[in-house]
Amino acid sequence: MVCYKVDQLPPNNAAIYERARESMTCIDEVVVPPRDGRCFEARAGQFFRITSVDGPQVGDLNLWNAEDLGERFFSGKTRQLHASHVSTGDRLWSSLPGLRPLATITHDTLDWYGWDRDGGGVHDVIGTRCDPYTNHLLSGVDYEHCCHSNLTRALVAHTGLPAHEAERHIHDVLNVFMCTGFTHDTHQYFMKASPVRPGDFIEFFAEIDLLGALSACPGGDCGSSHSDDSTPCYPLQVEIFEPAEGTLDGWHTASASGYRGNHGL
Numbered sequence: 001m002v003c004y005k006v007d008q009l010p011p012n013n014a015a016i017y018e019r020a021r022e023s024m025t026c027i028d029e030v031v032v033p034p035r036d037g038r039c040f041e042a043r044a045g046q047f048f049r050i051t052s053v054d055g056p057q058v059g060d061l062n063l064w065n066a067e068d069l070g071e072r073f074f075s076g077k078t079r080q081l082h083a084s085h086v087s088t089g090d091r092l093w094s095s096l097p098g099l100r101p102l103a104t105i106t107h108d109t110l111d112w113y114g115w116d117r118d119g120g121g122v123h124d125v126i127g128t129r130c131d132p133y134t135n136h137l138l139s140g141v142d143y144e145h146c147c148h149s150n151l152t153r154a155l156v157a158h159t160g161l162p163a164h165e166a167e168r169h170i171h172d173v174l175n176v177f178m179c180t181g182f183t184h185d186t187h188q189y190f191m192k193a194s195p196v197r198p199g200d201f202i203e204f205f206a207e208i209d210l211l212g213a214l215s216a217c218p219g220g221d222c223g224s225s226h227s228d229d230s231t232p233c234y235p236l237q238v239e240i241f242e243p244a245e246g247t248l249d250g251w252h253t254a255s256a257s258g259y260r261g262n263h264g265l
């Protein structure tokens with residue numbers, strides 16, 4: 001049986017998002033350079049869109065409650081509530097004790113991909129992010145532009161936090177545009193070249209005030225290698241959209257879990 005009764009999840013306001021999307025206008029833009037990271041902000045009720053530009057490129061996304069970095073994207077619970085890969089209508093849930101939708105996916109131009117013969121799909125919440133520690137463990141090389149480091153530098157630049165504090169806020173990502181799965185025989189995490197092409201995008205609705213960070217992975221399309229400078233890499237674009245006034249009537253910002261937090265104590 002499926003572990004969670006996901007048909008009991010609160011409804012995702014699809015009709016409201018569709019109405020609001022028709023009127024929305026772009027109010028801000030951030031370009032993430034290749035092998036680097038940038039932060040962006042989206043207020044509750046705004047949309048943000050991540051677009052491939054110039055060439056096929058995978059992105060690693062972190063999200064936080066803009067008022068409290070302690071509440072952040074919970075990839076493991078998102079995987080349990082939705083699936084190993086996410087698309088339109090799925091939500092990105094926050095860490096405990098918040099456990100609320102941070103964002104809802106409102107459009108995905110790669111939804112046609114589905115599942116391939118190897119069991120691969122796009123936009124996974126099963127991988128973590130490439131990081132210099134694992135790279136050092138496996139290769140003995142210090143590489144400074146892994147997604148973990150790119151996200152750390154982005155958060156330092158945006159918040160002014162010291163690097164060692166900012167690093168603690170970096171968490172398991174949504175692997176935007178990445179094509180991954182588990183091998184049939186050994187159940188190991190695999191990646192293959194992403195089908196993303198310039199113009200493809202994934203779009204989200206911000207359910208609370210959000211701080212985001214996006215890394216343009218040094219793996220590029222993740223078809224060959226990562227954690228090095230050998231793969232062609234391209235920028236990613238993040239756009240923030242504001243819907244017209246009145247189009248969100250009936251929508252309310254997400255509230256934190258109603259659990260009292262006693263833990264039997």
Ligand SMILES: [Zn+2]
Pocket residue numbers: 060129130146147148216217218219226
């Ligand atoms: Zn990466």
